Amino acid sequence: MEPLTHNPSSSSENWNESYYFIFYDKKNNIGGMSRVGFKPNKPEGMTFFFLFLPDGTVAAYNMTDNGDHYPNSIKVGGVEHHYLEEGVWRYTFNGPLVVVNNPEDLPNARVNPSLIKDLLEAKIELEFKGINDTYEYSEFMTPESRELGKKSGDKHWEQIAKVTGTIKLEDNEYIIESAMAQRDHTHGIRDWTGIGNWFYFVVWFNEALAINPAAIVMDDGRLGSGGFLFKDGRNIPLMEITLKEHRFEKGKPYPVVTILELVDAEGNTHILEGTPGPIIPIPFNDAEGRESVLIQSFGEFTLDSIKGGYGSYETLRRI
Numbered sequence: 001m002e003p004l005t006h007n008p009s010s011s012s013e014n015w016n017e018s019y020y021f022i023f024y025d026k027k028n029n030i031g032g033m034s035r036v037g038f039k040p041n042k043p044e045g046m047t048f049f050f051l052f053l054p055d056g057t058v059a060a061y062n063m064t065d066n067g068d069h070y071p072n073s074i075k076v077g078g079v080e081h082h083y084l085e086e087g088v089w090r091y092t093f094n095g096p097l098v099v100v101n102n103p104e105d106l107p108n109a110r111v112n113p114s115l116i117k118d119l120l121e122a123k124i125e126l127e128f129k130g131i132n133d134t135y136e137y138s139e140f141m142t143p144e145s146r147e148l149g150k151k152s153g154d155k156h157w158e159q160i161a162k163v164t165g166t167i168k169l170e171d172n173e174y175i176i177e178s179a180m181a182q183r184d185h186t187h188g189i190r191d192w193t194g195i196g197n198w199f200y201f202v203v204w205f206n207e208a209l210a211i212n213p214a215a216i217v218m219d220d221g222r223l224g225s226g227g228f229l230f231k232d233g234r235n236i237p238l239m240e241i242t243l244k245e246h247r248f249e250k251g252k253p254y255p256v257v258t259i260l261e262l263v264d265a266e267g268n269t270h271i272l273e274g275t276p277g278p279i280i281p282i283p284f285n286d287a288e289g290r291e292s293v294l295i296q297s298f299g300e301f302t303l304d305s306i307k308g309g310y311g312s313y314e315t316l317r318r319i
Helices: 103-108 143-149
Strands: 015-025 030-039 044-052 058-065 074-076 079-085 088-100 116-130 155-169 172-189 197-206 209-217 223-231 234-248 255-264 269-285 291-303 306-318
Touching: 015 306, 030 074, 030 079, 044 074, 044 079, 044 088, 044 269, 058 074, 058 103, 058 116, 058 269, 088 103, 088 155, 103 269, 116 172, 143 223, 155 209, 155 223, 172 197, 172 209, 172 306, 197 269, 197 291, 209 234, 209 255, 209 269, 209 306, 255 306, 269 306
Parallel strands: none
Antiparallel strands: 015 030, 015 172, 030 044, 044 058, 058 088, 074 079, 079 088, 088 116, 116 155, 155 172, 197 209, 197 306, 209 223, 223 234, 234 255, 255 269, 269 291, 291 306
């Protein structure tokens, strides 16, 4: 059972409960990702909503407040993740979206308004209907991976879905019909600059095949890994992940390619290769002067000999 909210298990300011949502509609060539997170010991609520638009531009919204809606509702600013019933959620956004031509420029748009191409009034309503049983990472992780994984949270739930709804951007309206989507929910200490490095991939091939590997990468090369393969209606835990290649642009924390060797709970070995599309870099800084960059992107993936995978290509890298 997945409780929607939790009491903090630590007095740390970095104890966090977060909710992530991602979808991509191939018919309209539009995809989005949204995070709502709360640090009740601070207190703080934060959110972003990114839309990768058909013309290659990106529209974005982000906000930080005192988290006063939590735990009564999962809402910050104009973004709300609304639970309806088991396996059914509604994701909504009402408000302005800043549009930039190059997604990499988004973090600089606040201090350099000349980067802003447009400001769009948006209304987004998407209904999420799960197609698999919710998967909880830690139940199937090795003891070492579970211990290393505590650097990004204690519990981690994932669910794959189809979403239907509308995206209105000023006079343009996109009708979303049964697009692939996924949500995650985590709680525990989340230290963006102290963790170091991670990757998190949400990859869909079709309604019967998807894969979701994730890992914290330690400085000594060890992985705190978890995730699952969804195949023919079943969640199959990923028991081992080996990082074969994880290449970044020279001098930048921007990923170029990742190749993983994955061993599932049935003893099958898989090779997953991913390359990112346009990226949004999100910088994090702390009082000690440490800096990390979280990358949000939609990538292209191949699993074994199966091509055509698509979905979230997310990395965190400490500078």
